[in-house]
Amino acid sequence: MDTRGGDSTDTDLGTAVELVYRLTAADFEEALRARARRTPAGRAQALMAPLMAAIGVVVFAAFLDAPLPVWIISLVLSVGVASWGTVRGLRTMARRMFSMVQSYGQCRMVADDRGAVTTGERASFSMDWTVFREYLETPGLFVLLGGDRAAGVAVLPKRDAQDPADVDLLRAILDRNLKRL
Numbered sequence: 105m106d107t108r109g110g111d112s113t114d115t116d117l118g119t120a121v122e123l124v125y126r127l128t129a130a131d132f133e134e135a136l137r138a139r140a141r142r143t144p145a146g147r148a149q150a151l152m153a154p155l156m157a158a159i160g161v162v163v164f165a166a167f168l169d170a171p172l173p174v175w176i177i178s179l180v181l182s183v184g185v186a187s188w189g190t191v192r193g194l195r196t197m198a199r200r201m202f203s204m205v206q207s208y209g210q211c212r213m214v215a216d217d218r219g220a221v222t223t224g225e226r227a228s229f230s231m232d233w234t235v236f237r238e239y240l241e242t243p244g245l246f247v248l249l250g251g252d253r254a255a256g257v258a259v260l261p262k263r264d265a266q267d268p269a270d271v272d273l274l275r276a277i278l279d280r281n282l283k284r285l
Contacts, residue, residue, distance in 0.1 A: 125264035132198035157186035233281035
């Protein structure tokens with residue numbers, strides 16, 4: 105077992121995989137929802153507003169000596185509004201992230217065991233796998249995540265793989281180089 109979290113095998117070593125894709129705001133929303141469900145930092149971020157709303161209602165209701173029905177109604181309403189705000193916040197964040205990469209247009213990404221090179225219509229960049237610490241997989245995406253203090257997120261849609269075997273090959277490359285969540 106590789107120390108980075110994946111199984112180390114000699115199959116597919118040195119093989120590159122290519123994806124040609126155009127990111128959408130929905131891709132970023134799916135990535136952020138998956139991060140919120142499957143990482144400790146994401147769960148903390150998603151639960152902070154509803155938790156603070158609940159604590160605020162309990163503290164103020166206790167100081168104001170409010171009757172129990174007022175507590176319950178206030179608690180339900182404040183947690184509901186805070187939860188709605190959290191969901192809206194994720195959507196807003198996804199749209200902002202998409203606006204930063206929208207000008208890249210259609211992208212071509214080539215990944216191998218050294219890293220990935222992405223070339224867009226107006227920009228290109230390369231990254232070593234050490235930029236990211238872990239990844240998670242959704243039905244439609246691979247989401248690469250930076251460490252605890254890094255805000256780096258990369259979104260790789262599966263829908264635009266040239267061949268279905270390319271998705272498996274990319275998964276194998278990611279398993280060898282990053283920790284899977």
